[in-house]
Amino acid sequence: MFLQVKDVCRTFGGVRALDGVSLTVVKGEVHGLIGPNGAGKTTLINVLSGIKGPSSGEVLFDDRPVQELPAHKLAAMGIARTFQNIRLFPAMTCLENVLAGQHLVAARPYFPRFFCLPSSRRSERENHRQALECLARVGLEARADFSAKALSYGERRRLEIARALASRPRLLLLDEPVAGMRKQGVEQVGNLVESLAKEGMTVLLIEHNMSFVMGLCSKITVLNFGRTLITGNPEEVSGHPEVIAAYLGAGENHA
């Protein structure tokens, strides 16, 4: 089993953000996570990436229970993510953001640098090359030396993905990767995810853009009020009356 979420609950103060969520992600799959606002999607991603542990329930990655592990250990196991609010490193350039993201795969030991050994320069050049590749993957190689602050909104979302790719993850968690983007950008990211999936990457993504989700994902899980409503393929999910009701009904309950 690649990723298994078993009956995960997460309570904040008095609010049950997650109320018994279960889902399974198969290796190599592009799995969509949808639901009205406040359904608990980002909270679930936070649990899966180790930012916050669940109040109860289990998360199994490669059949190992990982729900108690902190974020950096989960990252070391091959989980990378992007953030809903975009958490780039504003003072760095695009290239530097990606270089920073290489933490898990680039050794960069201190003492060779201290003694100015040629090996440090060689490995640095290799790191640079790989970082540029990540940028090229998302179409940002021209912006490599631009400050992250100077990027447009869509470019920032793509940079975050590039940075996530830098650690060569096995599971990519994308939190609203195309939110607020124009059609062109959405297509670009869609193609990117498709090509990553073809190379064997497993992706779990949250999105509100329905055509994006339906066109890309082989499996979709719908959350509502912190619970799994249904998991199925796009046809099953889009026609399901409860799903439609959840989205239409959410308009009445002021979140």
Added chain:
Amino acid sequence: MEILAQQLVNGLFIGSVYGLFAVGYTLVFGVLDILNLAHAAVFTLGGLVALWLVDTGGLSIWLAFPTAVLFCGLLGLLLDQVAFAPLRQRADSNFSGLISSIAMAIIFESAALGLFGARTVRFPAHTVSVHIWRWQDLSITSLQVEIVAISLLLMFLLTQFLNKARVGKAIRAVAENDRTARLLGIHVDGIIAFTFFISSALGGAAGILFGLYFDSLSPDMGHSIELKGLAVIVLGGMGSIPGAILGGLAFGLSEVLTVAITGTSNLRDAVAFTVLFTVLVLRPSGILGKKKMREA
């Protein structure tokens, strides 16, 4: 036992001044999430200006007090305009605000030094007429009573103002979430300026009362209370007014009792700061504070 009662009384008196000082500190933190380190400098200037008004200006203390307090309020407005407002748009405004408050503290303190000299001074002998009441082995001076009364009155007025007055409620709204407050039509920048006015006015008042209580004023008198003020607001919970009041009283009491128990004043501050450190490590929100930093 009698000595203990006297110490308790003394502790409450100095505690009320600490509370008054801390209340201004915590008010600004609650509204802006910024620690205004110039507060202690305003405290100093309040005391020195009041002294100047009485000594050189010949005013009675009952006139000098509100005048100096008003002056400090205006200093607060200056602080906001010069050091905080320009930084509000920045992403790191908490930190840069802290730094600019340090800068203003230095400037204010240099002004105090330049205008009033480095000597320790005191209010003229008959600024306040003093009666002493004795009961068994307890002695309380009328000055002490007046100081406590004024401190408690000001703190009470502040609490009422924040709860009942329209502007007061607006301040609380901005403290909760300034974006929402703006959407509700509250003039956030004006409210913040007014908060600084009140905070600095109270800080100045505390300075005057402090100077009267200890019968001495100097340009660096802010230093002794600055760290204590921090300890008080952390203890009481940053952003909580009742916390600052209770924290101030508790702090004054603990100070006095530490001296009484150990027989020396050497370790007094060490105990205070160890408590502060422990509270921060175990429960940073303090006794009555907000659990989280407010939502931006």
Added chain:
Amino acid sequence: MEALQQFLAVYGSLINFLGINSLLALSLYLTLAAGQLSLGSAAFAGIGGYTAGVLTMKLGVPYLPALAAGAVLAGLVGLIIGLPVLRLKGVFLAIATLAFGEVVRIAVLNIDITGGAEGLVGIPNITTTWGIYLSLAIAGYAIAKLRRSRIGWCFESIREDETAASAMGINTTYYKTLSFVLGAVLAGFTGGLYAHLNYIITPREFGFTVAVDLLIYNIVGGIRVWYGPVLGAVLLTSLPEILRAIGITAGPIRMAVNGLILLLVILFLPNGLVSIFQRRGGRKQNTRMDAAPEEA
């Protein structure tokens, strides 16, 4: 040659202080580089200074081992304090380290072996200017080389966004503690250097004011690059001399100039004076990260 000798006679002490302050500023820089606002450097310098001084003076330990011992002890204390304290964020961390610093200062004030308020007198003055500057050169080089190393990237990532850093696989607790301990070790070592400069050290030289000064050196110089703090330290330490040379001798005015420089820097050059020398393409000032959704 004689001009040089005369210059050194007059300014020798200043040159020593420039080096010492630069080293201390760098010790704070190490923690700031990882985004930790620690105000404990002065206290660590005190621990290192007193340890080294007592060792050479009272136990006859040779100079370099004594310095090393001071540095190591400071590092150990840094580790013990750092683990609980580094869980705090921002201003809470600053206050906790301040409180810690005060506890250290008061403890030193009251322990016999350290000489109390009069300080430790009679320390062999074996620190040379060359020693200071050699240390500075090595420390500066070592810190400069952090930049593109694993540690350097981790520090910078944590400073920019701790949550994103941990999601990238960085063990933030480890690296924050590392930055804190490294800073403590450097501060402790420098304290030892300083102790052997002038026969005597007193608790006052390691207090709250010094801690704030070190922060100011870093802010004014700029913390984006390792020589920023050095620049800030050099400028602000020589400022009194510069002012004296152009005829401004009054203490209050010198103080006001310090405050004004800090204010101007934080308002207009938030990345410090070094940002004048650094220009990067495509940078827009003060653009917030949470831009409203727009075109891709």
